[in-house]
Amino acid sequence: MRRAIELARLAWGATHPNPMVGALIVEDGTVVAEGWHEKDGGPHAERMALAQLGRAPKPGASMYVTLEPCCTHGRTGACTDAIKASGIRRVVIGATDPNPAHAVHGHEVLREAGIEVVPDVLADDCADLNLIFNHWITAKSPLFALKLASTLDGRLACRSGESKWITNEQSRADVMAWRRLFPAIAVGSGTVVKDNPRLTARMPGEAEWCPLRFVFDGRLRTVDERSMPALYTDEFRARTVVVTTNHSGEGYVRKLRALGVQVWVLPSLTTRVPLDQFRQRCVQEGINGVFFEGGTVLTSAFLHQRQFDYLFMYRAPLILADEKSKPTFSGLRTEHLAQGIRLQGLRLQSFGDDVLQRGRIVYPDSLHVDEARFSMG
Ligand SMILES: NC(=O)c1ccc[n+]([C@@H]2O[C@H](COP(=O)([O-])OP(=O)(O)OC[C@H]3O[C@@H](n4cnc5c(N)ncnc54)[C@H](OP(=O)(O)O)[C@@H]3O)[C@@H](O)[C@H]2O)c1
Numbered sequence: 001m002r003r004a005i006e007l008a009r010l011a012w013g014a015t016h017p018n019p020m021v022g023a024l025i026v027e028d029g030t031v032v033a034e035g036w037h038e039k040d041g042g043p044h045a046e047r048m049a050l051a052q053l054g055r056a057p058k059p060g061a062s063m064y065v066t067l068e069p070c071c072t073h074g075r076t077g078a079c080t081d082a083i084k085a086s087g088i089r090r091v092v093i094g095a096t097d098p099n100p101a102h103a104v105h106g107h108e109v110l111r112e113a114g115i116e117v118v119p120d121v122l123a124d125d126c127a128d129l130n131l132i133f134n135h136w137i138t139a140k141s142p143l144f145a146l147k148l149a150s151t152l153d154g155r156l157a158c159r160s161g162e163s164k165w166i167t168n169e170q171s172r173a174d175v176m177a178w179r180r181l182f183p184a185i186a187v188g189s190g191t192v193v194k195d196n197p198r199l200t201a202r203m204p205g206e207a208e209w210c211p212l213r214f215v216f217d218g219r220l221r222t223v224d225e226r227s228m229p230a231l232y233t234d235e236f237r238a239r240t241v242v243v244t245t246n247h248s249g250e251g252y253v254r255k256l257r258a259l260g261v262q263v264w265v266l267p268s269l270t271t272r273v274p275l276d277q278f279r280q281r282c283v284q285e286g287i288n289g290v291f292f293e294g295g296t297v298l299t300s301a302f303l304h305q306r307q308f309d310y311l312f313m314y315r316a317p318l319i320l321a322d323e324k325s326k327p328t329f330s331g332l333r334t335e336h337l338a339q340g341i342r343l344q345g346l347r348l349q350s351f352g353d354d355v356l357q358r359g360r361i362v363y364p365d366s367l368h369v370d371e372a373r374f375s376m377g
Pocket of ligand 1: 147148149150156157161163166187188189190191192194195216217218219221271272273274275293294295296297298299301302
């Protein structure tokens with residue numbers, strides 16, 4: 001199953017809105033065929049492995065597959081039919097189909113055909129492959145994930161604003177891999193003005209990859225006639241989407257569109273982008289995951305409005321101990337631990353001396369926003 005997970009990962013970022021899936025066939029303790037789902041619309045992993053085998057499997061052959069085989073006739077036909085027709089009599093399955101309408105039906109269909117089914121093998125690791133897909137299917141909404149790089153005392157930058165680099169090169173390489181996975185990435189206007197980021201995935205041996213790049217800028221303060229940010233002028237500018245409000249100047253909107261940049265104008269009572277409407281628009285556009293990279297103002301607003309679903313927290317062994325340095329989050333009034341926000345399904349990884357903690361965000365029943373200290377807009 002570990003090998004099947006490796007196979008699934010070969011399509012990292014290429015299968016949206018479909019999941020990544022790996023499959024292999026074992027005869028007499030030896031892997032004789034491998035397959036993975038390469039891209040949306042392409043054959044499923046099970047069919048790829050059977051095609052690679054190119055002959056009838058030997059009696060006693062097993063198939064290992066990271067996700068429960070589909071039993072409904074989509075664009076490519078049910079995989080359970082292909083397995084039944086192949087003559088394979090044993091199927092080892094990682095994660096169960098996250099769609100409640102289909103979950104364990106694949107197991108049942110195979111068992112009814114007299115095939116032995118071994119479910120839940122490395123189930124958590126197999127499910128972790130498809131964080132975005134699982135959320136999209138179950139919540140029918142995009143996975144909004146926040147990435148932060150902080151010190152041990154939870155700071156994002158020194159009081160001077162210096163933040164390059166808190167985490168080490170290995171952590172930053174891992175961030176590049178997540179950028180390659182998510183179909184979209186997002187930052188606030190403050191980050192664009194201060195850092196002029198490129199927001200692409202740059203991985204060794206691979207061409208630079210550009211996800212959709214969202215800039216939250218309610219009043220288009222990033223549009224500077226004298227020096228436009230790289231996001232609006234580089235070769236990937238057609239992949240930049242400025243999310244703004246009806247309070248921004250129409251001339252600026254036209255200017256961005258003339259540059260080839262996309263603009264979403266969302267109606268708002270204030271100059272701040274309404275986050276629930278942004279989510280709705282992502283649903284309409286079929287964007288199933290967004291990776292948020294800051295900064296503090298935007299991400300605190302998302303947190304206060306319960307808009308983040310997942311957190312990636314890279315922590316470096318560094319302490320600033322300066323109350324004027326930039327905190328990861330702010331603006332809540334948390335009197336009791338029960339009012340805190342928790343992570344579930346936590347995963348820990350080390351990158352040299354840095355640690356990544358990542359997991360699903362679980363909000364308490366009510367969050368108390370301290371309006372005096374923080375304006376949500
Ligand atoms: N260590 C890390 O992981 C990390 C990651 C990214 C950034 N950073 C650092 O963070 C700093 C920038 O952060 P920042 O807090 O100044 O700016 P920011 O969060 O990047 O941008 C905030 C701005 O976004 C606009 N916005 C639009 N809709 C919004 C909404 N619904 N809610 C909140 N804001 C909305 C607002 O512009 P208006 O004021 O015009 O309304 C707001 O001021 C930089 O120094 C950067 O280096 C650190």
